[in-house]
Amino acid sequence: MIKTAVSKNRQHSVAQQGMYRKFKPFLPIFVMMLPGMIYLLINNYLPMFGLIIAFKNIDYSKGILGSDWNGFTNFKFLFQTTDAYIITRNTLLYNGAFIILGLFMSVGVAILLNEVKNRFMSRTYQTVILLPFLISMVIVSYLAFGFLGNEQGYLNNKILPMLGLEPISWYMESKYWPYILTIVNLWKSVGFNCIVYLAAIIGIDQEYYEAATLDGASKWQQFRTVTIPLIAPTVITMTLLAVGRIFYSDFGLFYQVPMNSGMIYDTTNVIDTYVFRGLLLNNDIGMSAAAGLYQSVVGFVLVILSNFAVRKFSKDNALF
Amino acid sequence: MNNKETNLWQWISHILLAVLCILCVIPFILLVSASLSSENDILSDGYRFIPKHFSFEAYDYLIGNMAMIGKAYGITVFVTLIGTTVSLMMTAMLGYALSKKDMPGHRIFSFLVFFTLLFNGGLVPTYLIYTQVFDIKNTIWALLVPGLLMNGFNVLLARSFFMNAIPAPVLESSRIDGAGEYRIFFQMVLPLSLPIMATIGLFTGIMYWNDWNNALIYITDPDLYSIQSLLNQIMQNIDALKNANSAYGAGAAAVELPGETARMAIAVIGTLPILIVYPFFQRYFVKGIAGGAVKG
Numbered sequence: 001m002i003k004t005a006v007s008k009n010r011q012h013s014v015a016q017q018g019m020y021r022k023f024k025p026f027l028p029i030f031v032m033m034l035p036g037m038i039y040l041l042i043n044n045y046l047p048m049f050g051l052i053i054a055f056k057n058i059d060y061s062k063g064i065l066g067s068d069w070n071g072f073t074n075f076k077f078l079f080q081t082t083d084a085y086i087i088t089r090n091t092l093l094y095n096g097a098f099i100i101l102g103l104f105m106s107v108g109v110a111i112l113l114n115e116v117k118n119r120f121m122s123r124t125y126q127t128v129i130l131l132p133f134l135i136s137m138v139i140v141s142y143l144a145f146g147f148l149g150n151e152q153g154y155l156n157n158k159i160l161p162m163l164g165l166e167p168i169s170w171y172m173e174s175k176y177w178p179y180i181l182t183i184v185n186l187w188k189s190v191g192f193n194c195i196v197y198l199a200a201i202i203g204i205d206q207e208y209y210e211a212a213t214l215d216g217a218s219k220w221q222q223f224r225t226v227t228i229p230l231i232a233p234t235v236i237t238m239t240l241l242a243v244g245r246i247f248y249s250d251f252g253l254f255y256q257v258p259m260n261s262g263m264i265y266d267t268t269n270v271i272d273t274y275v276f277r278g279l280l281l282n283n284d285i286g287m288s289a290a291a292g293l294y295q296s297v298v299g300f301v302l303v304i305l306s307n308f309a310v311r312k313f314s315k316d317n318a319l320f
Numbered sequence: 321m322n323n324k325e326t327n328l329w330q331w332i333s334h335i336l337l338a339v340l341c342i343l344c345v346i347p348f349i350l351l352v353s354a355s356l357s358s359e360n361d362i363l364s365d366g367y368r369f370i371p372k373h374f375s376f377e378a379y380d381y382l383i384g385n386m387a388m389i390g391k392a393y394g395i396t397v398f399v400t401l402i403g404t405t406v407s408l409m410m411t412a413m414l415g416y417a418l419s420k421k422d423m424p425g426h427r428i429f430s431f432l433v434f435f436t437l438l439f440n441g442g443l444v445p446t447y448l449i450y451t452q453v454f455d456i457k458n459t460i461w462a463l464l465v466p467g468l469l470m471n472g473f474n475v476l477l478a479r480s481f482f483m484n485a486i487p488a489p490v491l492e493s494s495r496i497d498g499a500g501e502y503r504i505f506f507q508m509v510l511p512l513s514l515p516i517m518a519t520i521g522l523f524t525g526i527m528y529w530n531d532w533n534n535a536l537i538y539i540t541d542p543d544l545y546s547i548q549s550l551l552n553q554i555m556q557n558i559d560a561l562k563n564a565n566s567a568y569g570a571g572a573a574a575v576e577l578p579g580e581t582a583r584m585a586i587a588v589i590g591t592l593p594i595l596i597v598y599p600f601f602q603r604y605f606v607k608g609i610a611g612g613a614v615k616g
Binding site: 042158 | 411537
């Protein structure tokens with residue numbers, strides 16, 4: 001587009017003089033923009049159009065455009081299985097638990113961090129609490145395995161015998177995984193979120209606390225009447241944004257930590273893992289594409305809705 | 321509020337935070353301890369927080385398998401350095417362009433960047449485009465490009481920094497002095513943007529270092545395993561072997577696979593660089609989270 005504008009302008013036709021004047025100073029800017037925009041086209045926009053394959057009977061030899069249309073067949077198959085229900089339920093319930101528990105823990109830790117007067121200690125605590133956030137889910141799955149492994153795991157070897165309990169095959173029994181995955185998620189994410197809330201708390205004007213102290217408010221009363229109300233906009237915004245993403249889950253958490261163990265899919269399969277397995281392990285691309293489109297569309301609607309809700313509370317924090 | 325209460329709260333905070341910190345660190349201790357134990361202790365006694373007998377046999381194994389592990393390490397370092405550098409350049413240049421509000425098409429381009437935050441095609445079409453159209457399966461590009469190279473969020477973060485933190489008169493005066501747009505960008509804007517570049521670079525670098533996802537999807541050639549995908553592969557193979565063993569009786573034991581302690585040692589060296597570098601960048605890191613996570 002830019003190139004044609006330039007070459008046409010070379011002809012110096014009178015009508016195009018205006019265009020030329022308008023674009024020429026920005027030529028270097030367009031050049032700088034080019035790599036990024038091309039990347040977004042390849043990485044983001046082409047796949048969006050690629051979503052049409054959910055309505056096709058995929059045949060690799062015919063390619064994306066050449067494969068035959070089959071209407072809503074993929075969706076019909078997907079929603080006839082119990083999988084559709086299970087992955088939707090798991091995705092929503094896990095994210096719900098992560099949002100609620102994560103909120104309480106993160107705000108609590110942020111308040112504690114703010115209380116610490118010793119700056120060196122405060123920094124040390126922050127550094128350590130953020131450590132889990134820095135490591136990859138593969139490493140997390142190794143760490144979890146150290147505790148949950150069948151023969152050598154710390155729980156089966158040390159803790160359970162100490163309590164006089166029988167060893168448990170953690171990777172075989174689905175009923176434990178809602179707790180395990182929630183704990184792992186909190187362990188990994190609380191550090192990050194509490195920094196966000198800490199920033200909000202630090203931003204509170206100290207005069208509020210001084211006034212409250214003069215009025216004889218106890219620490220507890222100060223939390224309730226000053227800290228919590230003043231960080232409420234941040235809390236609400238963060239929560240709504242998380243609700244907007246409730247249809248997406250952390251693929252690594254649900255794929256790596258349970259070690260892709262088939263026995264426990266019942267409580268560990270979410271939309272993202274289902275799509276991945278359909279595409280790369282089970283060669284069930286039609287269903288996988290249908291589930292992916294289902295996630296993209298519902299996810300999009302939820303993001304939009306949550307953003308409207310955020311705007312009601314604080315315009316600054318809304319995405320648009 | 322009296323002093324006694326303040327003191328009490330100090331104590332409560334310190335104790336609770338200390339407990340929390342211990343909980344955060346404990347799994348790492350188990351990991352390091354396992355990597356420093358002798359294989360026999362682990363097999364007979366399980367993981368412990370303090371090795372029964374200290375042993376470097378796991379690390380000897382790593383040195384003995386330098387060809388495999390060194391290569392994976394090299395790929396991780398290469399991908400992290402190149403990926404982060406290219407990503408920073410692309411992000412900064414696009415962000416800078418979008419910070420020019422008088423640029424023709426400004427609104428359209430901004431929207432195109434922003435819309436990628438709201439909607440995405442997901443795994444299936446992305447996979448098909450990258451493998452069928454661009455054919456990047458089992459190439460180094462697969463580790464660099466899909467999903468990681470640039471994201472709209474960082475672009476918007478950089479844009480708002482350029483808009484708010486770089487004084488327009490500075491740019492204007494150098495323009496009057498005859499500096500071209502490229503020179504202004506590379507010699508004025510980038511140096512002034514060190515804080516935001518450090519933050520974005522840090523997050524991008526960690527993302528590349530930790531990535532196993534692209535390798536899981538696009539790489540089957542062991543020559544292209546990064547350290548994270550090597551770890552992932554080892555874990556999966558052990559699972560596969562275990563399943564095979566229980567299915568066919570304990571026949572073919574894992575001869576070629578590294579033992580428990582060696583696996584843990586690979587995990588340790590895969591994590592260590594981040595843990596070493598991180599404290600130096602902690603300031604930028606915290607700033608980045610606090611400043612970027614809420615505002616879009």
